[in-house]
Amino acid sequence: MSDRIFGSVCLGLAAFMVWGASIIEESFIQDPLGPKAFPVLIALVLALCGIAMWLKPDQAPQWPGTRKLLELLWAVAVLVIYAQALPVVGFVFATAIAASFLSWQLGATIQQASVAGVLISFSIYAIFHLVLGLSLARGPLGF
Amino acid sequence: MDALYSLADGFAVALTWQNLGLALLGCFLGTMIGALPGLGPSNGVAILIPLVFSIGLPATPALILLTSVYYGAMYGGRISSILLNIPGDEPAMMTTLDGFPMAQKGQAGEALAISGIASFVGAFVATWGLVFLAPQLVKVALLFGPAEYFALFALAFATLGGLSSKNQAKAAVAAAIGIAIAMIGVDGQTGVPRFTFNTVHFYDGVDFLVAIVGLFAVSEVLVFIEHRGTGQGSDGATVVKLGRITPPVAMLKHTTGAMGRGTVLGFIAGVLPGAGASLGSFIAYAVEKKVSNKNDTFGRGDPRGVAAPEAGNNAAAGGALVPMLALGVPGSGTTAVLLAMLLALDITPGPLLFTKNPDVVWGLIAALFIGNVMLLAMNIPMVGLFMRLLAIPSKYLMPSVAMISFVGIYGISGSIFDLMVMIGFGVLGWVLRKLDVPLVPVILGLLLGAQMEKNLRRAMTISDGELSALVSSPLAIGLWSMAIIGFILPMILGRFVRASALKKEQTQHSEGAS
Numbered sequence: 029m030s031d032r033i034f035g036s037v038c039l040g041l042a043a044f045m046v047w048g049a050s051i052i053e054e055s056f057i058q059d060p061l062g063p064k065a066f067p068v069l070i071a072l073v074l075a076l077c078g079i080a081m082w083l084k085p086d087q088a089p090q091w092p093g094t095r096k097l098l099e100l101l102w103a104v105a106v107l108v109i110y111a112q113a114l115p116v117v118g119f120v121f122a123t124a125i126a127a128s129f130l131s132w133q134l135g136a137t138i139q140q141a142s143v144a145g146v147l148i149s150f151s152i153y154a155i156f157h158l159v160l161g162l163s164l165a166r167g168p169l170g171f
Numbered sequence: 172m173d174a175l176y177s178l179a180d181g182f183a184v185a186l187t188w189q190n191l192g193l194a195l196l197g198c199f200l201g202t203m204i205g206a207l208p209g210l211g212p213s214n215g216v217a218i219l220i221p222l223v224f225s226i227g228l229p230a231t232p233a234l235i236l237l238t239s240v241y242y243g244a245m246y247g248g249r250i251s252s253i254l255l256n257i258p259g260d261e262p263a264m265m266t267t268l269d270g271f272p273m274a275q276k277g278q279a280g281e282a283l284a285i286s287g288i289a290s291f292v293g294a295f296v297a298t299w300g301l302v303f304l305a306p307q308l309v310k311v312a313l314l315f316g317p318a319e320y321f322a323l324f325a326l327a328f329a330t331l332g333g334l335s336s337k338n339q340a341k342a343a344v345a346a347a348i349g350i351a352i353a354m355i356g357v358d359g360q361t362g363v364p365r366f367t368f369n370t371v372h373f374y375d376g377v378d379f380l381v382a383i384v385g386l387f388a389v390s391e392v393l394v395f396i397e398h399r400g401t402g403q404g405s406d407g408a409t410v411v412k413l414g415r416i417t418p419p420v421a422m423l424k425h426t427t428g429a430m431g432r433g434t435v436l437g438f439i440a441g442v443l444p445g446a447g448a449s450l451g452s453f454i455a456y457a458v459e460k461k462v463s464n465k466n467d468t469f470g471r472g473d474p475r476g477v478a479a480p481e482a483g484n485n486a487a488a489g490g491a492l493v494p495m496l497a498l499g500v501p502g503s504g505t506t507a508v509l510l511a512m513l514l515a516l517d518i519t520p521g522p523l524l525f526t527k528n529p530d531v532v533w534g535l536i537a538a539l540f541i542g543n544v545m546l547l548a549m550n551i552p553m554v555g556l557f558m559r560l561l562a563i564p565s566k567y568l569m570p571s572v573a574m575i576s577f578v579g580i581y582g583i584s585g586s587i588f589d590l591m592v593m594i595g596f597g598v599l600g601w602v603l604r605k606l607d608v609p610l611v612p613v614i615l616g617l618l619l620g621a622q623m624e625k626n627l628r629r630a631m632t633i634s635d636g637e638l639s640a641l642v643s644s645p646l647a648i649g650l651w652s653m654a655i656i657g658f659i660l661p662m663i664l665g666r667f668v669r670a671s672a673l674k675k676e677q678t679q680h681s682e683g684a685s
Binding site for chain 2: 030031034038041045047048049052053054055057058059060061062063066068070071073074076077078080081084086089091092096099100103104107108110111112114123127128130131133134135136140141144145148149151152156163164165
């Protein structure tokens with residue numbers, strides 16, 4: 029079943045690509061193939077494979093239950109918030125919070141997770157910024 | 172001979188204190204990364220590329236560092252395969268078949284040592300092959316015109332799918348997705364933006380590093396979160412007893428034939444574009460089993476079952492460097508990451524590499540030799556240390572991996588948009604892994620898609636629109652036939668393998684019943 033859904037997604041993606049290719053502007057420098065041809069070709073390959081998967085689906089994988097799915101969504105949300113927050117609160121704080129949260133999600137207790145988060149944040153800061161000179165996000169406090 | 176002189180020059184470049192130090196650091200880091208289950212050579216090198224790039228190391232030291240990490244990670248992958256039955260990457264799968272039973276029998280130390288020695292032999296011979304073969308291939312490379320390059324890329328895609336997935340359609344989808352993403356951005360030939368939908372951030376296309384780190388590292392974190400608590404991951408391993416660290420000489424002699432055969436087969440497999448280290452280890456194990464499995468010891472802890480795939484996959488890894496350096500076409504997933512690394516350092520592999528940047532190439536090859544020796548010397552005494560590392564629970568490891576990925580990508584561009592794209596790729600990677608769609612063709616598509624299209628369009632421009640130009644030269648026809656065979660063969664073989672596996676099950680059933 030999952031493969032069938034994926035097959036239809038591929039077909040949809042192929043259609044999307046063909047539409048996206050059709051709105052490409054023509055330029056005055058043109059080679060015989062043009063900028064539209066290859067995307068359409070790849071869309072064709074995608075469509076064929078989508079049909080192949082529709083016709084011969086593999087065994088459906090084990091999708092995680094609702095609870096796990098929510099956990100995963102939570103983790104992705106944390107990463108997104110982390111990315112947005114980097115320039116706002118700076119590297120050290122943002123990383124400590126994000127690392128603690130992920131650690132807690134992976135099974136640490138709240139104390140273990142917070143300690144781990146702070147340690148991870150500080151070690152990365154020390155190694156990559158102080159020793160190697162990489163530029164990490166600066167927050168209002170300068171780090 | 173010319174090659175030997177250039178190699179001597181390369182050693183002169185590589186044997187500075189700084190470079191040696193970097194090689195040592197790389198070997199150590201690589202072995203650690205490879206040994207930790209869940210991270211593999213591709214992940215390790217992928218995470219480190221943006222970091223090395225941002226630190227601003229010049230080309231040769233950076234290359235030496237990253238290649239040492241690559242080789243080190245391959246060695247390291249054996250540690251988790253043998254001790255935990257968790258392959259660090261695809262090529263390591265074959266090692267689990269006899270390595271883990273050996274560990275269970277209390278021979279873990281010997282298994283690790285044999286895998287170390289076999290890896291050394293395989294890599295050593297393959298590097299010599301690289302020294303002599305690559306310049307020859309470069310001469311042949313000049314025969315490659317745009318039509319031939321297009322056929323070569325098609326061959327790489329066709330054969331790569333063949334081994335890494337049981338379903339060819341899925342491999343093709345993965346490659347198509349990768350190529351499609353590569354087309355986002357301003358078109359090289361005509362200057363018009365494609366698939367950008369008026370987002371300025373997309374004008375430069377999607378950065379392959381962002382995609383690689385997202386697809387491999389971030390998706391790994393998600394997979395870990397998913398499997399936590401279901402007993403499918405390893406949370407802090409049960410450590411197996413080590414036993415002797417150095418194998419008895421008799422065992423070594425016993426495995427020499429296996430190592431030799433594995434090396435030759437692995438090197439040939441590696442040189443084929445698209446095939447790579449996993450094919451090398453697979454073929455080496457399969458042939459060795461056919462040749463030496465007289466008392467049905469394979470699968471139960473036969474040291475030859477460890478030596479053959481190990482020699483095979485290291486030889487293949489070395490062999491995969493041949494088409495990568497000489498033609499610019501990666502031979503495997505990990506060489507694809509190496510290609511990404513070279514591109515990030517502004518070095519374009521291909522026939523001109525040997526003439527324009529000979530010091531980089533030969534310095535790299537010299538570094539491979541040095542790295543090999545270092546790894547052999549380090550592996551055997553340091554096994555105890557690495558085993559302790561395996562005890563780091565994943566609940567601390569995975570967040571570190573995620574955070575380091577962010578650091579790496581942010582370090583290159585400072586762009587939050589890139590971070591979001593990386594997270595998007597992480598989710599995509601998780602979904603694809605769930606659906607059993609291989610990730611390596613996606614990366615390959617991203618790296619090679621633009622080149623593939625460029626060569627196709629060049630061929631068409633030269634021939635003024637004549638499609639037959641694509642199959643006009645014998646070289647092109649040969650490459651296309653190999654591509655077609657390589658694509659179809661696994662489907663036929665797969666049916667055979669599944670049929671014989673089913674038959675075996677049935678006979679075992681009837682034996683068990685009676």
